[in-house]
Amino acid sequence: MTRWPYPRLFAHRGGGTLAPENTMAGMQEAQARGYQAVEFDVKLSRDNVPMLMHDDTLERTTSGSGLFKHLSSAELKQLDAGSWKGPMWAGERIPALDAVMAFLCGQHMTANIEVKPCVGRDEETGRIVAQAAAKLGSTWPPPLLSSFSVVALRAAAHAAPTLPRALLVEQCSTEQLALAVELGCVSLHCAWHDVTPEIVHAAHSCGLRLMAYTVNDADVACRLFRLGLDGIFTDALDRMRDAPT
Ligand code: G3P
Ligand code: MG
Numbered sequence: 001m002t003r004w005p006y007p008r009l010f011a012h013r014g015g016g017t018l019a020p021e022n023t024m025a026g027m028q029e030a031q032a033r034g035y036q037a038v039e040f041d042v043k044l045s046r047d048n049v050p051m052l053m054h055d056d057t058l059e060r061t062t063s064g065s066g067l068f069k070h071l072s073s074a075e076l077k078q079l080d081a082g083s084w085k086g087p088m089w090a091g092e093r094i095p096a097l098d099a100v101m102a103f104l105c106g107q108h109m110t111a112n113i114e115v116k117p118c119v120g121r122d123e124e125t126g127r128i129v130a131q132a133a134a135k136l137g138s139t140w141p142p143p144l145l146s147s148f149s150v151v152a153l154r155a156a157a158h159a160a161p162t163l164p165r166a167l168l169v170e171q172c173s174t175e176q177l178a179l180a181v182e183l184g185c186v187s188l189h190c191a192w193h194d195v196t197p198e199i200v201h202a203a204h205s206c207g208l209r210l211m212a213y214t215v216n217d218a219d220v221a222c223r224l225f226r227l228g229l230d231g232i233f234t235d236a237l238d239r240m241r242d243a244p245t
Contacts, residue, residue: 016235022052049073126152130160
């Protein structure tokens with residue numbers, strides 16, 4: 001099994017539930033709480049700028065409406081991405097990947113960049129995000145690129161072969177482990193309730209690390225780490241610091 005330079009705890013969507021997701025405020029929350037790594041979601045604006053956003057649509061987390069992919073980066077940067085979470089975050093913006101990576105580099109943190117293509121944009125999202133991450137990726141350890149999209153992962157592998165990649169799955173199985181190996185991934189990321197001693201052993205036996213989303217209970221985290229799980233994504237940044245790592 002290859003050396004695994006990543007910490008066990010990744011703050012999910014930046015600051016988990018303690019800040020508006022996928023914003024600079026979230027990154028700052030993770031940094032302030034001592035996290036060394038953050039996970040966030042990246043998709044392409046209409047003019048192909050990698051920017052942080054989870055949903056394909058704008059309504060839930062911004063002041064905009066309609067499809068993310070229909071707006072340019074300049075238009076997206078005008079939106080309020082904080083007020084939905086609370087008045088103290090009013091005026092928070094949708095950040096571009098380059099700004100977030102610059103912040104993380106400056107704080108000696110690293111990232112799991114989840115490539116989250118808008119519908120129909122898998123190939124170019126994988127390619128452009130990987131190229132950008134390789135150029136910006138002076139964090140140590142290097143940014144880990146993950147995706148549910150096999151097309152995006154193949155494009156990322158082609159565009160930036162030296163960046164580590166992870167396959168995200170909704171349901172863990174030996175077939176998914178084999179697919180992750182075939183894609184040249186270093187890890188498989190699955191839902192935490194799929195983690196069993198057998199699947200940890202199977203992942204490690206084929207040279208993969210196993211990480212789980214989204215673990216918000218410190219006791220569950222402890223149990224999973226005892227099974228040999230390599231890392232978790234958490235929304236509960238405040239509670240998870242107590243989990244032994
Ligand atoms: O990368 C782990 C996790 O973020 C995947 O699910 O929907 O929160 O992006 P989601
Ligand atoms: Mg994600």
